Amino acid sequence: MEPYKKHESIAALMNRSNVDTDQIIPKQFLKKVERSGFGQHLFHDWRFNDDGSDNAEFELNKPAFKGAKILVVGDNFGCGSSREHAPWAIADYGFNTIISTSYADIFYNNCFKNGILAIKVDKDQLDKLMTEIAANEGVRFVVDLENQQVTTLGGTGFHFEIDPFRKGNLLSGLDDIGLTLKHVDKITEYEQQHKKDYPWLWA
Amino acid sequence: MQALEYAMKKTMYEKIWDSHLVVDEAGQAPLLYVDRHLMHEVTSPQAFEGLRLSGRKVRNPHSILATMDHCVPTKNRNLPIADPIAKKQIETMAENCRVNGLNLYDMTDPNNGVIHVVVPEHGFVHPGMVVVCGDSHTATHGAFGALAFGIGTSEVEHVMATQTLPQKKSKTMQVVVNGSLSKYASAKDIALAITGKIGTAGGTGYVIEYTGSAIRELSMEGRMTLCNMAIEAGARAGLVAPDEKTYDYLKGREFAPSAQYWDQALAYWKTLPSDEGALFDATVTLDAADIAPQVSWGTSPEQVVGVDGCVPAPESFTDEIKRQACENALAYMGLTPNTKITDIPIDLVFIGSCTNGRIEDFRIAAEMAKGTQVAKGVTAIAVPGSYHVKHQAEDEGLDKIFIDAGWEWRDPGCSMCLAMNGDELTKGQRSASTSNRNFEGRQGKGGRTHLVSPAMAAAAAAAGHFVDIRKL
Ligand code: SF4
Numbered sequence: 038m039e040p041y042k043k044h045e046s047i048a049a050l051m052n053r054s055n056v057d058t059d060q061i062i063p064k065q066f067l068k069k070v071e072r073s074g075f076g077q078h079l080f081h082d083w084r085f086n087d088d089g090s091d092n093a094e095f096e097l098n099k100p101a102f103k104g105a106k107i108l109v110v111g112d113n114f115g116c117g118s119s120r121e122h123a124p125w126a127i128a129d130y131g132f133n134t135i136i137s138t139s140y141a142d143i144f145y146n147n148c149f150k151n152g153i154l155a156i157k158v159d160k161d162q163l164d165k166l167m168t169e170i171a172a173n174e175g176v177r178f179v180v181d182l183e184n185q186q187v188t189t190l191g192g193t194g195f196h197f198e199i200d201p202f203r204k205g206n207l208l209s210g211l212d213d214i215g216l217t218l219k220h221v222d223k224i225t226e227y228e229q230q231h232k233k234d235y236p237w238l239w240a
Numbered sequence: 241m242q243a244l245e246y247a248m249k250k251t252m253y254e255k256i257w258d259s260h261l262v263v264d265e266a267g268q269a270p271l272l273y274v275d276r277h278l279m280h281e282v283t284s285p286q287a288f289e290g291l292r293l294s295g296r297k298v299r300n301p302h303s304i305l306a307t308m309d310h311c312v313p314t315k316n317r318n319l320p321i322a323d324p325i326a327k328k329q330i331e332t333m334a335e336n337c338r339v340n341g342l343n344l345y346d347m348t349d350p351n352n353g354v355i356h357v358v359v360p361e362h363g364f365v366h367p368g369m370v371v372v373c374g375d376s377h378t379a380t381h382g383a384f385g386a387l388a389f390g391i392g393t394s395e396v397e398h399v400m401a402t403q404t405l406p407q408k409k410s411k412t413m414q415v416v417v418n419g420s421l422s423k424y425a426s427a428k429d430i431a432l433a434i435t436g437k438i439g440t441a442g443g444t445g446y447v448i449e450y451t452g453s454a455i456r457e458l459s460m461e462g463r464m465t466l467c468n469m470a471i472e473a474g475a476r477a478g479l480v481a482p483d484e485k486t487y488d489y490l491k492g493r494e495f496a497p498s499a500q501y502w503d504q505a506l507a508y509w510k511t512l513p514s515d516e517g518a519l520f521d522a523t524v525t526l527d528a529a530d531i532a533p534q535v536s537w538g539t540s541p542e543q544v545v546g547v548d549g550c551v552p553a554p555e556s557f558t559d560e561i562k563r564q565a566c567e568n569a570l571a572y573m574g575l576t577p578n579t580k581i582t583d584i585p586i587d588l589v590f591i592g593s594c595t596n597g598r599i600e601d602f603r604i605a606a607e608m609a610k611g612t613q614v615a616k617g618v619t620a621i622a623v624p625g626s627y628h629v630k631h632q633a634e635d636e637g638l639d640k641i642f643i644d645a646g647w648e649w650r651d652p653g654c655s656m657c658l659a660m661n662g663d664e665l666t667k668g669q670r671s672a673s674t675s676n677r678n679f680e681g682r683q684g685k686g687g688r689t690h691l692v693s694p695a696m697a698a699a700a701a702a703a704g705h706f707v708d709i710r711k712l
Binding site: 054055057059060063064065067068069070071072082111112113116117118119120121122124139141142143146147150151200201202205212213214216217218220221223224227228231235236237238240 | 262263267268269271273275282283286289290294296310323325326328329332366374375376390391393394395397398401402403404406408440441444445474476497498500501502504505508540561564565658659660677679680681682685
């Protein structure tokens, strides 16, 4: 995992709520057995017309949002199926930051495991950000995870809260498994006790 | 003093949580031990790839049970899979299980079926366990009083390598369903009614425990249907306290505790139910008698109404987001406000999935289908959740009833629940489906899904539109 660094990027706006993972990455693309290359299918059904051409109406197809690393989106983002292909597609497309009021649990977890910073803001703050982007499409935000601060040109910047564990992992780019395996002795100890307490599970 | 007493009383979730904590240090997410790990072909290949690349091994192969269900064909199983990508996934799964020494019920195995149908059949999940699967409907196994939840593919890799998972503790929600269900209302209707009541984000951050007389009265299969859809209400997991029904169900199954350990296991299981007076962070109460057979009208499982109701008008929602969602859903679903649910015509009926693909589901559907004919222009398919369900149904002659009524009787798999295997709706087609999700495109691009119970689906197949089965 790449360490998450302070960056200044275009913030793309999708003013939609309850965007589910079936929309983020439609199921016809789930059959791949590799981890990469899902970005080209991100939001496929919205992004492309039936003939495969770009749907000019779709937000992310606006020229102003090309190259955006930050996605500002409505409530309950990532609901529905637990497919991790959704954050893979988002990251592979180029986003490393999402800003919304709320996320589905599994999706939220999966973002951090894939190097995506999912920031939660309150409704007022989200409305302000959305208004700022709508008025000035292509505007860039600065995201500083270290100081938990987002700064915008229009002055709608804010401080955000984040679990210190998630933050540390993003900043260091440390893989979760490596972190857990530091405790391998405790796992082994637990298993020994488990065998004594629940012998039928090991019979 | 009182606070202290409360603090000592634990919910079932807290008991399971506490007994599975391996590491709980400040500044780090607690590490939870995982007893059972379920797998299918779609969310596992990249996890195996990751494991291989990092030179790590599966820590406890016996904790894993794997199946192939998402992209397997439900007919002509003997022919090679036409879709090259699906074929690749199937082959990759077989190879990964072989290399790592995992128990796999492959496509042709007599034990094959949808993961959440197969696992209970073999008694692989017991009360008090922590169970994970790279699949959001893992919540199904909460029916046994196990903490069962869906995880992402990175987490699948994590569990394989460490047998643990960093987890944040959830809040607890008690959903009390009092009274008794009326005739022809089912566990599915309870699940849909709850989602309708609390919304698809209502359970976010919570583990739900279902309690109340209507839950006690449900069969194990009914409890599986209910817990299966905990995720549709946004919850991390759903739980039902184990009782005699649970123990009877498990006894004698392949992976259930053997006779030697049965009493010891039973004694442990009996300690699991929430303590009398344990505090939940939230409580929601429903009366089972009020629950009519449900039909979803929109593109989210919370957009649901009783069969005697009508498609709502966007203006009927005071909440702006809900109003907008209704408008979008109606446009996608091709429905006009105030249409009676029973006036909505359907093109296809699907009975199956890990929500409603078990023997009791086919029994009640067959009872409705018996002596009827599938309406003109309607396709009806019955897809058992597993080969065991299929063979059991055939032993009972249910297949004949469906076939005589004009249904297709298929091999097991996820099939039209997510339409990955070629079984799908075409643009604009409308289904009555016993599955769990009605999102845009879930059953095929442009397809329109109405979620219902098996009895409702079977009745709709014969009528060509929804019917109030209480009035038949
Ligand atoms: S039947 Fe549907 S919900 Fe269940 S595991 Fe298969 S795809 Fe998922």
